[in-house]
Amino acid sequence: MSESNPIADLQALEKEALAAVKSAQDRESLEAVRVMYLGRSEGRLSAILRGLPQVPEERRPEVGKSANSVKERVSNALEARQLELAAPSAESELDLTMPGRSRWRGGLHPITQAVDEIWHIFRDLGFARARGPEADTVWYNFEALNTPLDHPAADEQDTLYLVDSVLLRSHTSPVQMRTMEANEPPIRIIAPGWVYRRDTYDATHTPAFMQIEGLVIDEGITFVDFKATLAEFARRYWGPDTQVRFRPSYFPFTEPSAEVDVKRIITRPDGTQYETEWLEIMGSGMVDPNVIANAGYDPERYTGWAFGMGPGRIAMLKHGVQDLRTFFENDIRFLEQFAR
Amino acid sequence: MNVSTKWLIDLVPGLAGGPEEISEHLALRGAPVDDITSPGRDLSDIIIGRVIRARQHPNADRLRVCEVDNGEETVQIVCGAPVVKDGACYPLAPVGSILPGDFKIKRSKIRGEVSHGMLCSAKELGLGDDHSGIMELVGDFTPGESFIDAVGLNDFTLDVEVTANRGDLLSHVGIARELAASGEGHIELPEIPDVSDLPFEYQTGAPEVGHAGFSVRIEDENLCHRYIGAVIRGVSVKSSPEWLQARLRGAGARPVNNIVDATNYVLLELGQPMHAFDLAELRGQSVIVRGASQKETEFVTLDGETRPISTDMLMICDEEVPVAIAGVMGGNNSEVSDRTVDILLECALFDPKATRTTRRKLGMSTDASYRYERGVDPEGLRSAMERCIHLVLSTAGGELEWPILDCNPVPFESSTVELRVSRIEKLLGIPFEAGYVGDLLAPLGFAVEKETDGVLHVRVPGFRSYDVTREVDLIEEVARTHGFDNFPDTLGPQRASSVADHPLFQLEDRLRAVLVGHGMFEVQTPAFCPEGEGDVEVSNPLTTVEPFLRSSLMPSLLRRVEYNMARGNRDVRLFELGTSFHKRGSGEPPLEEPHLAGILTGRREPPHWSREDEEFSMWDLKALVVDIVGRVYGEEVRIESGGVKCPTLLDDDMCICVREGSGDIVGYAGRVTDEASDLPVWAGDVWSFELALPRNPSKGTDVVVTPLPQFPASERDLALLLPSAVTSGEVAELIRGSAGPDLEALEVFDLYVGEGIPAGVRSVAFRLRFRSIRKTLKDKQVDKNMSAVLKRLEEDLGVEARA
Structure with missing residues (x-):
């Protein structure tokens, strides 16, 4: 055997090993290649390194370094080939039924979604959104709205008070007066917001809940406009087949007053249809002239109408939610169902 | 208001349709029906049985063996009642029938005697509390006839919702009038049996009216406009006839005795509260309508309750003491009893507001006060009195004392x-x-x-x-x-609103979209909180659990995380938009501030087979807050860390604050301390932020576009050794200030601490991107900029590049 040239041996080994790596067609043969070239005891690289003591001392570092870099390159090639083999091939092993890589999905609260859906319809009908304080005065919550505190009508909204004449608004109607004071007709607004009642939590009551107020004030606004706009809203929200009924009622701040009921046509999955019961969706009416006068407008000149509805109740009806409290528990498994 | 359908049909002879149709009519008249029940609902199996002969049970002292005619045959029934009258009629539950409470009657043998059914007490039929004896029926009955038909319980009770303005609908006549107005005919008061027309005579006067036998005086005519009193002597108090009892039951009322039943009948039929006093219990020969005196501080009402009274309350008094709280309830000192012989009937008109004040002060509401508060017909008093007298004479006998006393200091004037x-x-x-x-x-x-x-x-x-x-x-x-339905509902032309959409709603819309984009769920929680989480207190809370209004949304969100984790939801990302309340001067409404808060815990991305799970960290929270703050406040804010006094929920050492242009702190973000939360052991760190929003957000400035670059950029990496006292924020600021105008971007891309670096020193790697808008930058120029940066870093902060 001629004087060995370990550097040349290493180069040859690298070339050979890389070719063997490339031709390996499965994991077993690739593992055989690894053992043949890099195996600790039997591997050919190890064999060369075992011959290192025979190399002249001054060349040893050079050979060692070269051996290391060959080892590294071959290792890299092995690893790369292993990944190639592991990767699914176009025809046979690509499994697209494996789940994709997603990001967290969030969602709006169902009552916000109800408010938004209602708002978008009224926006299309020419309304803007207004707001007012949640803690307000007896004047704005009752007296300005033609509701004297010593009248039984004030009983129907059992009110939470903070101090003296300051209370938590029991309805969004104070926004009517505040909006009229800050603006001039024509006024067409809705006012979504929290309202408060002296109630305990049960399936249909919570001491705080969302309400949406609506108010229209202008010259020449009539009961016909009132009916037409709210019926239009109902048909856009619940569908064109929805029947709308206006039922006389009483609110101190409207006259005439009406409850609005809807009856929906629901199509079952099998295509058959059924009618729901009449569902009460809002209280409403023509704004009482006393309220218009309290805002500083001339009730002979200006007329208008107003409504108040509970998006929570509407969301319950729409989504089959049995208990109003579910909306405030905010269990994410509940909220996720609305993340659409 | 409970309304008997049979009573309505008697009042409006033309009224057609069943309870559902009547309810539909009423709904469209503004008086919807909440519920329909039937007083005879569970009694359809019960028939009339006539006892032919009752004899002592041979083997039991307390039992009797009765031969009962059930209409078809004579059957034997064993009965435990103390009194069974031969020839009397009783409700009979035959074999196979089912009594209220799902009690099935079987043929049985009692102490050796066969019993084919049961004779029933009022209690067993659910018609009263009396189970001392079986229910003897007063009147003519045919054995075998259906019990509910025979006694008139084949009725439906409508629970009518009457609005607060319509006191006139709190009577059968009022409801009937509405039905008649919708085209169902006219109203006729049903006839009272066994009574002839009386030529009613009145003696009128004010403020006092009377004769030798009796007198009425009104001392406060503002609170009592009119008081009619009628004396009837020689009545016999007993159970009312079946027709009257059935009528009351149909209207949801419970029969008591013929006198009380007569007053209740008038209240239910005409809406006029009536009261009957036992005349023998009144001291003196007069009633006086006056305020309670200083000495009169307590009064025992006929329900046995002792109630505190005060001088502002109007009382009905005899010559010595009060005998009724006007318009609210009578006293037990003058109540009609079995022994009563002479009675005084009261039919009066009390002030609605005063009645309301009194009954609220007493914390009670009665059928009478409910009607007086809402307004009793001032023109209907005499006819109500006459109706009541007829009923008493018909059912209790006695003789009316002439004339009737009508004290009327404030005659009604119609408008x-x-x-x-x-x-x-x-x-x-x-x-x-x-x-x-x-x-x-x-x-x-x-x-x-x-x-x-x-x-x-x-x-x-x-x-x-x-x-x-x-x-x-x-x-x-x-x-x-x-008819509301008869108005058209065609949309007409409308003028545009003068009111612009409120900008805070618009800001909230944008923030919601952004936060949902960050994978978060919006929650809604009521603003109530326990003590310590707010300084605005509700003065009349219904529960003492949460009597305050929150000043911060963060505790509510943390409770929602706790709630979710208690249900095994580990990855929770929530946000809320809501109001925070802050106390102001006394008597003033609180300050309301719109807030946004968010909370994150669990894995930062959904688990996936291709990667390792990673938990949320401060860096996720900070990036989120920077994003949100930028959208709310634009460039005019600073995020500060170190030396920040955090809200109590957050860890002072892991918290940043947001300072607005004017210097006010508008928000915080950080790690929720372990002490603040009540979370399961497996819970990871919880990260939260809260930000005050402007009440009236400005529209913001328009975007002015930066032209896209036309020349290549030149990037340089700079690994710097930062002593512990120097922050990367300071370094970044200094680099921006010293790198010249062509520095386009600066980012941190690595942090290294460990081997090869002195202890206490961090190696932070920055990447600087230079670009000129006018030319391609030469390396020489960029090198010059870099030297300037390094020089300033060393001089100002003692920061050197890593070798």
Whole structure:
């Protein structure tokens, strides 16, 4: 055997090993290649390194370094080939039924979604959104709205008070007066917001809940406009087949007053249809002239109408939610169902 | 208001349809029916049985063996009642029938005697508490007949929701009037059996009226406008006849005795509260309507309760002491009992507001006070009194003492309201003819007295004098009777609103979209909180658990995380938009501030087979907050860390704050301390932020576009050794200030601490991107910029590049 040239041996080994790596067609043969070239005891690289003591001392570092870099390159090639083999091939092993890589999905609260859906319809009908304080005065919550505190009508909204004449608004109607004071007709607004009642939590009551107020004030606004706009809203929200009924009622701040009921046509999955019961969706009416006068407008000149509805109740009806409290528990498994 | 369908049909002879149809009519008249029940609901199996002969049970002292005619045959029934009368009729539950409470009657043998059914007590039928004996039926009955048909319990009770303005609907006549107005005919008061017409005579006067036998005096005519008293002597108090009992039961009331039942009948039929006193219990020969005296501080009402009274309360008194709280409840010192022989009937008109004040002060509400508060017909007193007298004479006998005393210091004057026909169209949107308007109003009791120049002068009946005082009140009646459904609903032209959409709603919309984009769920939580989480207190909370209004949303969100984790939801990302409340001066409404808060815990991305799970960290929270703050406040904010005094929930060492342009702190973000939360052991770190939003956000400045670059950029990496006292924020600021105008971007891309670096020093790697908008930068120029940066870093902060 001629004087060995370990550097040349290493180069040859690298070339050979890389070719063997490339031709390996499965994991077993690739593992055989690894053992043949890099195996600790039997591997050919190890064999060369075992011959290192025979190399002249001054060349040893050079050979060692070269051996290391060959080892590294071959290792890299092995690893790369292993990944190639592991990767699914176009025809046979690509499994697209494996789940994709997603990001967290969030969602709006169902009552916000109800408010938004209602708002978008009224926006299309020419309304803007207004707001007012949640803690307000007896004047704005009752007296300005033609509701004297010593009248039984004030009983129907059992009110939470903070101090003296300051209370938590029991309805969004104070926004009517505040909006009229800050603006001039024509006024067409809705006012979504929290309202408060002296109630305990049960399936249909919570001491705080969302309400949406609506108010229209202008010259020449009539009961016909009132009916037409709210019926239009109902048909856009619940569908064109929805029947709308206006039922006389009483609110101190409207006259005439009406409850609005809807009856929906629901199509079952099998295509058959059924009618729901009449569902009460809002209280409403023509704004009482006393309220218009309290805002500083001339009730002979200006007329208008107003409504108040509970998006929570509407969301319950729409989504089959049995208990109003579910909306405030905010269990994410509940909220996720609305993340659409 | 519980309404008997049979009673209504008696009042409106033409009334057709069952309870559902009547309910539908009423709903469209503004008095919806909440519930329909039947007093005879569970009693359809019960029949009339006549006891032919009752004999002692041979083997039991307390039992009797009865031969009972059930209409088809004579059967033997064993009965435990102390009294069974031969020839009397009783409710009979035959074998196979089912009593209320799902009690099935079987043929049985009791102490050796066969029993084919059961004779029932009122309690067993659910018709009262009396189970001392079986229920003897008063009147003519045929054995075998259905019990509920025979006694008139084949009725339906409608629970009618009456609005607060319509006191006149708190009676069967009031409800009947509405039904008649919708085209169902006219009203006729049902006849009372066994009574002939009496020529009623009255003695009127004010403030006192009386004769030798008795007198009535009103001392406070503002609180009592009228008081009619009638004395009937020689009554016999006993159970009412079956027809009267059934009538009351049909209207949801429980029969007591013939006198009390007569007063309740009038209340339910006409809406006029009546009261009967035992005349023998009254001291002296007069009643006085006056305020309670200083000495009179307590009064025992007929329900046995001792109630505190005060001088502002109107009392009905004999010559010595109060005997009733006016308009609310009688006293037990003058209550009619089995021994009563002579009675005083009261029919009065009390002030609505005073009655309301009194009954609220007493914390009670009665059928009488409920009606007085809402207004009793001032024109209906005499007919109510006459009706009641008829009933008493018919069911209890006795003799009316002439004349009836009618003390009336404030005679009722009916009002006339002017109604412009043109105004009806202006409000309702369609034209109305004057004649048609009169036709609509008449059945409701309104009378058009005259018409001048398109103005109708409408006389308002007494029973509507409380709620119909203005033109618009009449227009409502016109609309209601015309039928809301008969108005068109075609959309007309409208003018655009002068009110702009509120900018805070618009900001909230944008923030919601951004936060949902960050994978978060919006929650809604009520603003109530326990003590310590707010300084605005509710003065009359219903529960003492959460009597305050929150000043921060973060605790509510943390409770929602706790709630979710208790249900095994580990990855929770929530946000809320809501109001925070802060106390101001005394008597002033609190300060309200719109807030946004968010909370994150669990894995930062959904688990996936291709990667390792990673938990949320401060860096996720900070990036989120920077994003949100930028959208709310634009460039004018600073995020500060170190030396920040955090809200109590957050860890002072892991918290940043947001400072607005003016220097005010508007938000915080950080790690929720372990002490603040009540979370399961497996829970990871919880990260939260809260930000105050501007009340009236400005629209912000328009985007002005930066032209896209035309020349290549040149990037340099710079690994710097930062001593512990120097922050990367300071370094970044200094680099920006010293790198010259061509520095386009600066980012941190690595942090290294460990081997090869002195202890306490961090190696932070920055990447600087230079680009000129005018030319391609030469390396030499960039190198010069870099040298300038390094020089300043070393001089100002003692920071050197890593070798």
